[in-house]
Amino acid sequence: MTAAVIHRGFVEKTLTSLLHALERASSSERLAEQRGLLQHVDARVKLLGCLALIVAAAVSRHLDTLTLLFAAIAILALVSRVPLHLLTRAWAIIFVFTAAIALPALFTTPGQSIATVAGIPVTLQGLRSAAFLVDRVESATTLGLVLISTTPWPQIIAALRSLRVPAAVVLIIGMTYRYIFVLLRSAEEMFIARRSRSIGRLEGAVRRRMATATAGVLLGKALALSDEVYLAMQARGFRGEVRTLEELRMRGRDWTAGALFTAAAIVAFWQGLR
Amino acid sequence: MSDSLFDVRGVTFSYDGVPALGGIDLSILRGERVALLGANGSGKSTFLRLLDGLDFAQSGTIDFDGRTLTPGQLDDSSFAHDFRRRVGLVFQNPDVQLFNATVFDELAFGPLQIGWSSDEIRTRIDAVMESLDIARLAARPPHRLSMGEKKRVAIASVLVIHPEVLLLDEPTAALDPRSQSEIINLLSGWSGGTRTAVTATHDLSIVEDIADRCVVFESGRVAAVGTPREIVQNEELLHRTGLLHAHRHRHESGVVHSHPHLHRHGDHHH
Amino acid sequence: MHIPDGYLSPSTCAVLYAGAAPFWAVALRRLQRRLAGRFVPMLALVAAFSFVVMMFNLPLPGGTTGHATGVALATIVVGPAGSIVALSVALLIQALFFGDGGITAYGANCLNMAIVGSLVAWACYRIIAGRAPLTSRLRVVAAAVAGYLAINASALCAAVEFGIQPMLFRDALGTPLYAPYPLHIAVPAMMIGHLTFAGAAEAVLSAGVIAYLQRTNVGLLRDTAPGAVEDASLPAIDVLRPLWLALGALMVLTPLGLLAGGAAWGEWSARDLADPAARARIVAVSGSAPLPSGVPHGLAGLSTVWTAPLRGYAPPFLQSTALGYALSAMFGAGLVLLTVFAIRGMLLKARAR
Numbered sequence: 068m069t070a071a072v073i074h075r076g077f078v079e080k081t082l083t084s085l086l087h088a089l090e091r092a093s094s095s096e097r098l099a100e101q102r103g104l105l106q107h108v109d110a111r112v113k114l115l116g117c118l119a120l121i122v123a124a125a126v127s128r129h130l131d132t133l134t135l136l137f138a139a140i141a142i143l144a145l146v147s148r149v150p151l152h153l154l155t156r157a158w159a160i161i162f163v164f165t166a167a168i169a170l171p172a173l174f175t176t177p178g179q180s181i182a183t184v185a186g187i188p189v190t191l192q193g194l195r196s197a198a199f200l201v202d203r204v205e206s207a208t209t210l211g212l213v214l215i216s217t218t219p220w221p222q223i224i225a226a227l228r229s230l231r232v233p234a235a236v237v238l239i240i241g242m243t244y245r246y247i248f249v250l251l252r253s254a255e256e257m258f259i260a261r262r263s264r265s266i267g268r269l270e271g272a273v274r275r276r277m278a279t280a281t282a283g284v285l286l287g288k289a290l291a292l293s294d295e296v297y298l299a300m301q302a303r304g305f306r307g308e309v310r311t312l313e314e315l316r317m318r319g320r321d322w323t324a325g326a327l328f329t330a331a332a333i334v335a336f337w338q339g340l341r
Numbered sequence: 342m343s344d345s346l347f348d349v350r351g352v353t354f355s356y357d358g359v360p361a362l363g364g365i366d367l368s369i370l371r372g373e374r375v376a377l378l379g380a381n382g383s384g385k386s387t388f389l390r391l392l393d394g395l396d397f398a399q400s401g402t403i404d405f406d407g408r409t410l411t412p413g414q415l416d417d418s419s420f421a422h423d424f425r426r427r428v429g430l431v432f433q434n435p436d437v438q439l440f441n442a443t444v445f446d447e448l449a450f451g452p453l454q455i456g457w458s459s460d461e462i463r464t465r466i467d468a469v470m471e472s473l474d475i476a477r478l479a480a481r482p483p484h485r486l487s488m489g490e491k492k493r494v495a496i497a498s499v500l501v502i503h504p505e506v507l508l509l510d511e512p513t514a515a516l517d518p519r520s521q522s523e524i525i526n527l528l529s530g531w532s533g534g535t536r537t538a539v540t541a542t543h544d545l546s547i548v549e550d551i552a553d554r555c556v557v558f559e560s561g562r563v564a565a566v567g568t569p570r571e572i573v574q575n576e577e578l579l580h581r582t583g584l585l586h587a588h589r590h591r592h593e594s595g596v597v598h599s600h601p602h603l604h605r606h607g608d609h610h611h
Numbered sequence: 612m613h614i615p616d617g618y619l620s621p622s623t624c625a626v627l628y629a630g631a632a633p634f635w636a637v638a639l640r641r642l643q644r645r646l647a648g649r650f651v652p653m654l655a656l657v658a659a660f661s662f663v664v665m666m667f668n669l670p671l672p673g674g675t676t677g678h679a680t681g682v683a684l685a686t687i688v689v690g691p692a693g694s695i696v697a698l699s700v701a702l703l704i705q706a707l708f709f710g711d712g713g714i715t716a717y718g719a720n721c722l723n724m725a726i727v728g729s730l731v732a733w734a735c736y737r738i739i740a741g742r743a744p745l746t747s748r749l750r751v752v753a754a755a756v757a758g759y760l761a762i763n764a765s766a767l768c769a770a771v772e773f774g775i776q777p778m779l780f781r782d783a784l785g786t787p788l789y790a791p792y793p794l795h796i797a798v799p800a801m802m803i804g805h806l807t808f809a810g811a812a813e814a815v816l817s818a819g820v821i822a823y824l825q826r827t828n829v830g831l832l833r834d835t836a837p838g839a840v841e842d843a844s845l846p847a848i849d850v851l852r853p854l855w856l857a858l859g860a861l862m863v864l865t866p867l868g869l870l871a872g873g874a875a876w877g878e879w880s881a882r883d884l885a886d887p888a889a890r891a892r893i894v895a896v897s898g899s900a901p902l903p904s905g906v907p908h909g910l911a912g913l914s915t916v917w918t919a920p921l922r923g924y925a926p927p928f929l930q931s932t933a934l935g936y937a938l939s940a941m942f943g944a945g946l947v948l949l950t951v952f953a954i955r956g957m958l959l960k961a962r963a964r
Contacts, residue, residue: 077668077669077670077676078668080668080676081666081667081668084666084668085663085666088666088709091709092708092709093485095708096482096485117714118714118715121616121713121714121715122621122715124616124617125616125617125620125621125624125715126620126621128782128788157710169791171792171796172787172791172792175791175792175796176777176786176787176791177785178784178785178786179784191784191786192784192785192786192787193791195782195784195786196777196786196787196788196791197791199786199787199788199789200617200618200789200790200791202617203616203617203789204615204616204617204618206617207615207616207617207713207714207715208615208616208710211616211706211707211710211713211714212710214707215707215708215710219480220442220482220708221442221443221445221446221480221482223707224442233639235639235643235650235651236639236696236700238651238655239651239654239655239658239696239700240655240700240703240704241441241442241446242440242441242442242651242652242655242656243654243655243656243658243659243662243700243701243704244442244482244659244704244708245439245440245441245442245482245483245484245655245659246436246440246655246656246659247659247662247663247704248482248484249436249484249659250656250659250660250662250663251663254663254666254667271670271672271674274670275669275670275671275815275819276819276823278667278668278669278670278819279669279815279816279818279819279820279822279823280819280823281667282664282667282681282684282816282819282820282823283819283820283823283824283827283828284823285660285663285664286660286664286684286688286820286824286831287824287827287828287831289656289657289659289660290653290656290657290688290831292436292437292652292656293649293652293653293655293656293657294652295432295434295437296437296440296652296655296656297648297649297651297652297653298390298395298432298437299430299432299437299438299440300440300450300648300651300652301395301648302393302395302425302429302430302432303425303429303450303451303454303498303499303502304421304422304425304426304451304454304455304502305450305454305648306418306421306454306648307643307647307648308648309651310453310454310456311453312449312453312459312462312463313459440652440655
């Protein structure tokens with residue numbers, strides 16, 4: 068591989084991941100605006116409900132409970148109009164990734180041998196352990212996907228605010244999300260400019276300097292922008308104390324949804340720890 | 342009480358030893374619409390920041406309604422509260438002006454800081470969104486707005502507190518012609534009575550619509566003051582201060598000639 | 612290194628949340644006191660920067676590419692308190708919005724990357740760079756070492772968290788319920804990648820950006836370099852520096868020695884002492900000094916701290932007391948480093964009075 072090809076590689080790879088992040092964000096933003104079951108539910112209920120189910124999946128000591136819980140979560144995702152292709156893609160990626168990590172455990176976990184592969188014994192404990200890992204990770208990730216696909220980001224911010232996360236921290240979180248897009252675009256523009264300017268062969272050290280200089284420019288921009296933003300905040304009366312509007316109100320269906328989440332979590336806990 | 346709202350006397354300012362303003366004297370009257378004209382780097386943005394009490398004169402003074410703007414004065418919470426409620430600044434870069442997660446949060450930020458009640462804030466936000474035709478954008482995050490929408494939201498985020506004085510930094514820069522004219526319509530409606538507007542711009546084609554008086558900046562000093570008509574017709578002044586450049590232009594016949602222009606690029610000249 | 616949900620038990624997660632909480636509280640209070648309202652936009656922009664820079668593909672020596680977290684960079688520019696909060700915010704957005712890192716494991720990820728990472732980076736940078744001028748090469752070296760050690764310390768924490776799962780959480784059949792690998796597998800598996808690629812990426816990013824800032828925006832380095840010598844012609848004198856460097860080198864070399872394989876002098880395991888052939892080798896390299904007969908009780912006890920739960924289960928080729936030994940050595944060196952650093956800080960404060 069020539070230096071030029073490698074160089075093109077790292078610029079292209081970075082550009083791809085930058086674009087991918089932008090796409091992923093806007094596609095889940097669009098999804099969250101659709102009309103499904105969970106889209107109508109208060110963000111706090113969803114956040115706490117999903118968290119309770121993730122914990123329920125995490126404490127379960129039985130594979131059958133875990134599998135049933137996963138099935139319930141999958142149904143919840145489908146009735147909330149999380150597109151099937153998105154779900155299956157996420158499941159496939161997580162399965163491959165987690166299975167790759169869990170595979171050696173089939174052989175290394177001590178216990179009762181149930182088969183041999185290429186002369187190395189596979190243990191029952193190893194197999195079950197891998198199943199636990201895959202099942203848990205799939206359940207938790209699906210819940211995360213359900214939460215994000217049914218809740219617009221600003222509502223998650225509002226939920227954090229009303230769950231007593233300090234107002235200044237919530238403001239920082241919201242602002243971070245806001246400026247991730249600004250910096251992603253800046254980084255993208257810089258990489259595109261570099262791609263169009265450099266066609267020749269570049270030494271490794273030159274490529275490294277180019278990548279780190281881009282990061283350095285970005286860091287300088289970020290901090291300069293933060294000074295300006297502070298002025299803009301002061302101009303609108305900000306004096307260090309963060310004030311917010313109470314936005315979320317619980318309605319009947321939110322209480323119902325909360326009750327259902329609680330019931331599901333209790334059943335899952337009880338069955339998982341039996 | 343005098344009629345002047347801002348009294349600027351002998352103001353200088355420099356960034357890390359690089360001078361930006363070299364002795365400005367200027368009065369801005371109550372209810373007046375002033376355009377600050379000047380090329381990039383002539384000091385007009387710096388001047389707006391000083392008027393808004395975000396930076397402070399290194400020598401000379403700026404009085405607002407009889408009180409001198411100093412860091413100490415703006416640390417005083419009752420003065421700061423009053424000043425921030427009466428004076429609003431719209432930054433040139435919407436990425437600076439719009440720092441909240443959604444358009445609604447953006448519009449609520451100023452009113453929350455000056456301590457309005459929730460109901461008051463909601464009513465006022467609805468009214469401003471209605472008048473600027475941005476109600477459908479309320480739940481949008483800023484990264485999903487077009488440049489023209491961003492500019493309108495930026496202006497709305499300041500108009501929402503109903504300030505007496507509107508300070509604007511390049512409100513029409515980087516906009517397509519249609520969004521430009523929307524912003525101009527909005528600003529030309531802002532006039533008269535007790536409402537004061539100071540607009541920094543280098544766009545000569547808009548000054549007659551948005552200003553009663555023009556102040557021309559050149560390297561941190563006031564080069565000229567006059568009515569928009571007087572300034573726009575003073576070609577020698579405009580050339581000298583970098584506001585006008587010879588415009589090379591190819592006619593359909595293929596003849597190339599150059600002439601000074603007062604219009605936006607893209608307009609057709611004959 | 613973002614730990615997803617499902618790898619750690621809920622109780623581990625709760626403990627790690629509780630461990631992270633005081634750091635968050637102290638960091639926030641310090642920032643609020645020092646910066647008033649300015650910390651809000653500053654941390655937001657640094658968090659956004661960290662998020663974006665994690666996507667950079669950095670060309671590494673040898674022709675591959677890798678990703679870095681930028682933890683040392685954030686620490687050097689905004690200090691450890693700022694870096695702890697900014698990275699925690701970046702991790703929260705990754706967990707909530709992009710599915711990188713779990714929600715129950717968020718406390719663990721913050722503790723490993725944001726908190727341990729920032730503090731290790733801070734200690735390394737301040738110790739190595741000392742009072743060197745802002746544009747000194749030493750600061751670039753310090754940034755590289757800070758990045759390298761910070762990411763490795765984070766990885767080690769994560770590896771230990773993984774590694775204790777099968778010891779503590781099993782069902783009636785002995786099935787590991789969470790991450791299935793014990794310490795002697797989890798630690799090398801995590802560390803090999805981090806001691807090489809991830810560590811290199813972090814060092815490249817930190818050093819490269821600091822060098823770039825030295826040329827173009829040196830003001831950004833000023834806040835975290837109090838007492839830096841202004842005139843580059845004056846040497847920055849710090850008699851303790853060689854000691855620090857030696858200690859740092861030891862910490863880096865400990866795991867490398869482990870990877871090189873074989874037992875180094877003084878690193879005999881209890882098993883070596885029980886094995887006649889190994890005893891003969893030890894006696895030979897020790898100048899034929901006689902060895903105590905059998906295994907000293909102390910050493911036997913120590914070596915089982917890490918490996919006790921595994922003995923008798925794992926296949927013999929995976930059992931390693933040297934690993935437990937190396938872990939203890941790294942933790943020990945880290946503790947020594949932090950203690951000495953704290954004492955030095957107190958001395959400096961006393962002298963200032």
